[in-house]
Amino acid sequence: LKSYCAYVYYMYLFFHSAVCPDQMPELQPWAPGFSESHRVTIGYDRKLLLTSSATVHSIEIANGGKLVIADTNQPLELRAKHILIGNNGELHIGSPECPYKGNLTISLYGRSDDTGDEHSYFGRKYVGVGTGGTLEIHAEKKLSWTFLNKTLHPGEGNENSYHFERSWGNRGIIVHVIEPTTGEVLRTDRFDTYRSKDESRRLAQYVEAVEDGQILAMMVNDEGSNNLEDSARKALSKLGSRHFHRLGFR
Numbered sequence: 001l002k003s004y005c006a007y008v009y010y011m012y013l014f015f016h017s018a019v020c021p022d023q024m025p026e027l028q029p030w031a032p033g034f035s036e037s038h039r040v041t042i043g044y045d046r047k048l049l050l051t052s053s054a055t056v057h058s059i060e061i062a063n064g065g066k067l068v069i070a071d072t073n074q075p076l077e078l079r080a081k082h083i084l085i086g087n088n089g090e091l092h093i094g095s096p097e098c099p100y101k102g103n104l105t106i107s108l109y110g111r112s113d114d115t116g117d118e119h120s121y122f123g124r125k126y127v128g129v130g131t132g133g134t135l136e137i138h139a140e141k142k143l144s145w146t147f148l149n150k151t152l153h154p155g156e157g158n159e160n161s162y163h164f165e166r167s168w169g170n171r172g173i174i175v176h177v178i179e180p181t182t183g184e185v186l187r188t189d190r191f192d193t194y195r196s197k198d199e200s201r202r203l204a205q206y207v208e209a210v211e212d213g214q215i216l217a218m219m220v221n222d223e224g225s226n227n228l229e230d231s232a233r234k235a236l237s238k239l240g241s242r243h244f245h246r247l248g249f250r
Protein backbone atom coordinates (compact mmCIF):
# COMPACT_ATOMS: atom_id res chain seq x y z
CA LEU A 1 0.00 0.00 0.00
CA LYS A 2 2.84 2.34 0.86
CA SER A 3 4.48 2.05 -2.53
CA TYR A 4 1.15 2.54 -4.25
CA CYS A 5 0.64 5.83 -2.42
CA ALA A 6 4.12 6.98 -3.31
CA TYR A 7 3.38 6.21 -6.94
CA VAL A 8 0.16 8.22 -6.94
CA TYR A 9 1.91 11.10 -5.25
CA TYR A 10 4.65 11.05 -7.81
CA MET A 11 2.14 11.06 -10.67
CA TYR A 12 0.35 13.98 -9.07
CA LEU A 13 3.56 16.00 -8.86
CA PHE A 14 4.46 15.16 -12.41
CA PHE A 15 1.03 16.12 -13.66
CA HIS A 16 1.25 19.33 -11.71
CA SER A 17 4.54 20.49 -13.10
CA ALA A 18 3.20 20.18 -16.67
CA VAL A 19 -0.01 22.04 -15.91
CA CYS A 20 -0.53 25.47 -17.44
CA PRO A 21 0.06 28.37 -15.03
CA ASP A 22 -3.53 29.59 -15.37
CA GLN A 23 -4.85 26.13 -14.39
CA MET A 24 -3.28 26.11 -10.94
CA PRO A 25 -6.04 25.40 -8.39
CA GLU A 26 -4.63 27.93 -5.91
CA LEU A 27 -5.73 30.85 -8.11
CA GLN A 28 -8.75 33.03 -7.48
CA PRO A 29 -10.46 34.54 -10.52
CA TRP A 30 -9.94 38.30 -10.62
CA ALA A 31 -11.79 40.92 -12.66
CA PRO A 32 -10.94 44.33 -11.19
CA GLY A 33 -13.01 46.30 -13.71
CA PHE A 34 -12.07 49.71 -15.02
CA SER A 35 -10.87 52.46 -12.73
CA GLU A 36 -7.83 54.64 -13.31
CA SER A 37 -7.61 55.35 -9.60
CA HIS A 38 -7.50 51.72 -8.48
CA ARG A 39 -4.05 50.97 -7.04
CA VAL A 40 -3.71 47.22 -6.84
CA THR A 41 -1.37 45.56 -4.39
CA ILE A 42 -1.05 41.81 -4.60
CA GLY A 43 0.84 40.41 -1.66
CA TYR A 44 0.64 38.14 1.35
CA ASP A 45 -0.01 34.98 -0.61
CA ARG A 46 -2.84 36.36 -2.72
CA LYS A 47 -2.80 34.40 -5.97
CA LEU A 48 -4.98 35.87 -8.69
CA LEU A 49 -6.04 34.89 -12.18
CA LEU A 50 -6.90 37.82 -14.43
CA THR A 51 -9.92 36.62 -16.40
CA SER A 52 -11.06 39.76 -18.23
CA SER A 53 -9.80 43.06 -19.56
CA ALA A 54 -9.11 45.65 -16.91
CA THR A 55 -7.90 49.18 -16.29
CA VAL A 56 -6.24 50.07 -13.02
CA HIS A 57 -3.94 52.79 -11.80
CA SER A 58 -1.09 50.39 -11.12
CA ILE A 59 -0.24 46.88 -10.01
CA GLU A 60 2.39 46.01 -7.46
CA ILE A 61 3.10 42.38 -6.69
CA ALA A 62 5.34 41.24 -3.83
CA ASN A 63 5.53 39.20 -0.62
CA GLY A 64 4.21 35.92 -1.99
CA GLY A 65 1.68 37.60 -4.28
CA LYS A 66 1.10 36.13 -7.71
CA LEU A 67 -0.77 37.25 -10.81
CA VAL A 68 -1.46 34.90 -13.71
CA ILE A 69 -3.11 35.93 -16.96
CA ALA A 70 -5.86 33.56 -18.14
CA ASP A 71 -5.32 32.01 -21.55
CA THR A 72 -8.76 32.60 -23.07
CA ASN A 73 -10.22 32.94 -26.55
CA GLN A 74 -11.29 36.51 -25.75
CA PRO A 75 -8.70 39.20 -26.40
CA LEU A 76 -7.57 40.63 -23.05
CA GLU A 77 -6.26 44.11 -22.47
CA LEU A 78 -4.65 45.11 -19.22
CA ARG A 79 -4.12 48.86 -18.80
CA ALA A 80 -1.98 50.27 -16.01
CA LYS A 81 0.47 53.10 -15.45
CA HIS A 82 2.99 50.64 -14.17
CA ILE A 83 3.42 47.05 -13.08
CA LEU A 84 6.02 46.49 -10.41
CA ILE A 85 7.07 42.99 -9.44
CA GLY A 86 8.99 43.14 -6.22
CA ASN A 87 10.62 40.67 -3.87
CA ASN A 88 8.84 37.31 -3.90
CA GLY A 89 6.19 38.53 -6.33
CA GLU A 90 5.30 36.74 -9.57
CA LEU A 91 3.61 37.54 -12.86
CA HIS A 92 3.01 34.65 -15.26
CA ILE A 93 1.84 34.68 -18.85
CA GLY A 94 2.18 31.13 -20.14
CA SER A 95 5.11 28.89 -19.27
CA PRO A 96 7.81 27.10 -21.27
CA GLU A 97 5.73 23.90 -21.23
CA CYS A 98 2.47 25.72 -21.87
CA PRO A 99 3.01 28.77 -24.09
CA TYR A 100 0.31 31.43 -24.01
CA LYS A 101 -2.03 31.04 -26.99
CA GLY A 102 -4.43 33.91 -26.35
CA ASN A 103 -4.32 37.54 -27.38
CA LEU A 104 -3.08 39.76 -24.58
CA THR A 105 -2.22 43.44 -24.76
CA ILE A 106 -0.59 45.20 -21.84
CA SER A 107 -0.95 48.96 -22.29
CA LEU A 108 0.99 51.35 -20.11
CA TYR A 109 -0.76 54.69 -20.03
CA GLY A 110 -0.02 58.10 -18.59
CA ARG A 111 1.77 61.25 -19.64
CA SER A 112 5.36 62.24 -19.07
CA ASP A 113 4.21 65.36 -17.21
CA ASP A 114 1.95 63.41 -14.83
CA THR A 115 2.64 64.40 -11.28
CA GLY A 116 2.82 61.84 -8.55
CA ASP A 117 4.67 58.67 -7.93
CA GLU A 118 7.83 58.03 -9.83
CA HIS A 119 9.95 55.00 -9.08
CA SER A 120 13.56 55.95 -8.41
CA TYR A 121 14.86 53.32 -10.83
CA PHE A 122 12.05 52.41 -13.26
CA GLY A 123 10.53 55.87 -13.65
CA ARG A 124 6.84 56.21 -14.43
CA LYS A 125 5.63 53.93 -17.17
CA TYR A 126 7.06 50.47 -16.89
CA VAL A 127 6.81 46.78 -16.27
CA GLY A 128 9.57 46.50 -13.70
CA VAL A 129 11.03 43.44 -12.03
CA GLY A 130 12.95 44.16 -8.86
CA THR A 131 15.29 41.93 -6.89
CA GLY A 132 13.61 38.63 -6.05
CA GLY A 133 10.73 39.20 -8.47
CA THR A 134 9.65 36.79 -11.21
CA LEU A 135 8.26 37.65 -14.64
CA GLU A 136 7.52 34.77 -17.01
CA ILE A 137 6.23 35.47 -20.51
CA HIS A 138 6.06 32.57 -22.94
CA ALA A 139 4.15 32.39 -26.19
CA GLU A 140 4.64 31.40 -29.81
CA LYS A 141 8.35 31.36 -30.66
CA LYS A 142 9.27 34.02 -33.16
CA LEU A 143 12.46 34.90 -35.01
CA SER A 144 13.62 37.84 -32.95
CA TRP A 145 16.49 38.94 -35.14
CA THR A 146 18.53 37.80 -38.10
CA PHE A 147 21.02 39.12 -40.61
CA LEU A 148 19.82 40.17 -44.02
CA ASN A 149 21.94 38.66 -46.78
CA LYS A 150 19.98 39.64 -49.85
CA THR A 151 17.78 42.46 -50.97
CA LEU A 152 14.34 42.28 -49.44
CA HIS A 153 11.74 43.66 -51.85
CA PRO A 154 8.42 45.07 -50.64
CA GLY A 155 5.82 42.36 -50.32
CA GLU A 156 8.30 39.53 -49.98
CA GLY A 157 7.30 38.72 -46.48
CA ASN A 158 8.91 35.37 -45.89
CA GLU A 159 11.54 36.16 -43.31
CA ASN A 160 12.67 32.55 -43.26
CA SER A 161 14.42 32.95 -46.61
CA TYR A 162 16.83 35.54 -45.24
CA HIS A 163 19.49 34.18 -43.04
CA PHE A 164 23.07 35.22 -42.87
CA GLU A 165 25.61 33.00 -41.28
CA ARG A 166 27.69 35.28 -39.13
CA SER A 167 31.14 33.83 -38.85
CA TRP A 168 34.79 34.78 -39.16
CA GLY A 169 34.63 33.14 -42.56
CA ASN A 170 33.05 36.40 -43.73
CA ARG A 171 35.64 38.80 -42.31
CA GLY A 172 37.33 41.38 -44.48
CA ILE A 173 36.34 43.37 -47.53
CA ILE A 174 33.38 42.05 -49.47
CA VAL A 175 33.09 43.07 -53.11
CA HIS A 176 30.15 42.86 -55.49
CA VAL A 177 30.55 43.65 -59.18
CA ILE A 178 27.23 44.88 -60.50
CA GLU A 179 26.06 45.33 -64.07
CA PRO A 180 24.61 48.88 -64.08
CA THR A 181 21.78 48.43 -66.58
CA THR A 182 20.27 45.25 -65.16
CA GLY A 183 21.41 45.45 -61.55
CA GLU A 184 22.63 41.88 -61.83
CA VAL A 185 25.44 40.88 -59.48
CA LEU A 186 28.09 39.49 -61.82
CA ARG A 187 30.66 38.46 -59.24
CA THR A 188 31.16 38.51 -55.51
CA ASP A 189 34.39 37.98 -53.66
CA ARG A 190 35.86 38.47 -50.25
CA PHE A 191 39.34 39.61 -49.26
CA ASP A 192 40.51 38.96 -45.75
CA THR A 193 42.73 42.00 -45.50
CA TYR A 194 42.71 41.67 -41.74
CA ARG A 195 44.59 38.39 -42.00
CA SER A 196 47.10 38.85 -44.83
CA LYS A 197 48.92 41.20 -47.18
CA ASP A 198 48.46 38.63 -49.96
CA GLU A 199 44.74 39.26 -49.70
CA SER A 200 45.43 42.99 -50.03
CA ARG A 201 47.43 42.39 -53.23
CA ARG A 202 44.72 40.08 -54.57
CA LEU A 203 42.18 42.85 -53.91
CA ALA A 204 44.29 45.42 -55.78
CA GLN A 205 44.60 43.12 -58.80
CA TYR A 206 40.94 42.21 -58.68
CA VAL A 207 39.68 45.79 -58.87
CA GLU A 208 42.20 46.72 -61.56
CA ALA A 209 40.76 43.93 -63.70
CA VAL A 210 37.11 44.97 -63.42
CA GLU A 211 35.85 46.16 -66.81
CA ASP A 212 35.08 49.85 -67.23
CA GLY A 213 31.46 50.84 -66.71
CA GLN A 214 30.63 48.32 -64.04
CA ILE A 215 29.70 49.15 -60.49
CA LEU A 216 31.85 48.02 -57.61
CA ALA A 217 30.09 47.82 -54.26
CA MET A 218 32.27 47.10 -51.27
CA MET A 219 31.81 46.79 -47.57
CA VAL A 220 33.91 45.87 -44.60
CA ASN A 221 32.76 43.07 -42.35
CA ASP A 222 34.30 43.10 -38.87
CA GLU A 223 37.82 44.30 -39.78
CA GLY A 224 39.62 44.94 -43.05
CA SER A 225 42.50 47.33 -42.40
CA ASN A 226 45.08 45.36 -40.45
CA ASN A 227 46.97 44.08 -43.52
CA LEU A 228 45.59 46.46 -46.09
CA GLU A 229 48.44 47.86 -48.14
CA ASP A 230 48.84 51.15 -49.94
CA SER A 231 48.57 49.47 -53.34
CA ALA A 232 44.99 48.41 -52.59
CA ARG A 233 44.12 51.77 -51.01
CA LYS A 234 45.44 53.55 -54.10
CA ALA A 235 43.67 51.25 -56.53
CA LEU A 236 40.35 51.92 -54.82
CA SER A 237 40.92 55.65 -54.50
CA LYS A 238 41.79 55.81 -58.19
CA LEU A 239 38.43 54.23 -59.00
CA GLY A 240 36.65 56.92 -57.04
CA SER A 241 36.39 55.83 -53.41
CA ARG A 242 36.59 58.84 -51.14
CA HIS A 243 36.92 56.82 -47.95
CA PHE A 244 39.17 53.91 -48.69
CA HIS A 245 42.47 55.73 -48.25
CA ARG A 246 41.68 56.36 -44.57
CA LEU A 247 39.99 53.06 -43.70
CA GLY A 248 41.04 52.38 -40.11
CA PHE A 249 40.85 49.56 -37.61
CA ARG A 250 37.24 48.41 -37.39
Ligand SMILES: *[C@@H]1O[C@H](CO)[C@@H](O)[C@H](O)[C@H]1NC(C)=O
Binds near residue numbers: 075103104
Ligand atom coordinates in the same frame (compact mmCIF):
# COMPACT_ATOMS: atom_id res chain seq x y z
C1 LIG B 1 -5.91 40.88 -30.60
O1 LIG B 1 -6.98 41.64 -30.10
C2 LIG B 1 -7.00 42.99 -30.56
C3 LIG B 1 -8.12 43.71 -29.83
O2 LIG B 1 -9.32 43.03 -29.93
C4 LIG B 1 -7.16 43.02 -32.07
O3 LIG B 1 -7.12 44.35 -32.53
C5 LIG B 1 -6.02 42.23 -32.69
O4 LIG B 1 -6.20 42.18 -34.09
C6 LIG B 1 -5.96 40.84 -32.11
N1 LIG B 1 -4.76 40.18 -32.64
C7 LIG B 1 -4.77 38.93 -33.07
C8 LIG B 1 -3.47 38.40 -33.55
O5 LIG B 1 -5.78 38.25 -33.10
Ligand SMILES: *[C@@H]1O[C@H](CO)[C@@H](O)[C@H](O)[C@H]1NC(C)=O
Binds near residue numbers: 149
Ligand atom coordinates in the same frame (compact mmCIF):
# COMPACT_ATOMS: atom_id res chain seq x y z
C1 LIG C 1 21.68 33.67 -47.59
O1 LIG C 1 21.77 32.72 -46.55
C2 LIG C 1 21.14 31.50 -46.84
C3 LIG C 1 21.17 30.65 -45.56
O2 LIG C 1 22.44 30.65 -44.99
C4 LIG C 1 21.84 30.82 -48.00
O3 LIG C 1 21.20 29.61 -48.32
C5 LIG C 1 21.78 31.75 -49.19
O4 LIG C 1 22.51 31.20 -50.25
C6 LIG C 1 22.36 33.11 -48.84
N1 LIG C 1 22.18 34.03 -49.97
C7 LIG C 1 23.13 34.83 -50.43
C8 LIG C 1 22.76 35.74 -51.55
O5 LIG C 1 24.27 34.83 -49.96
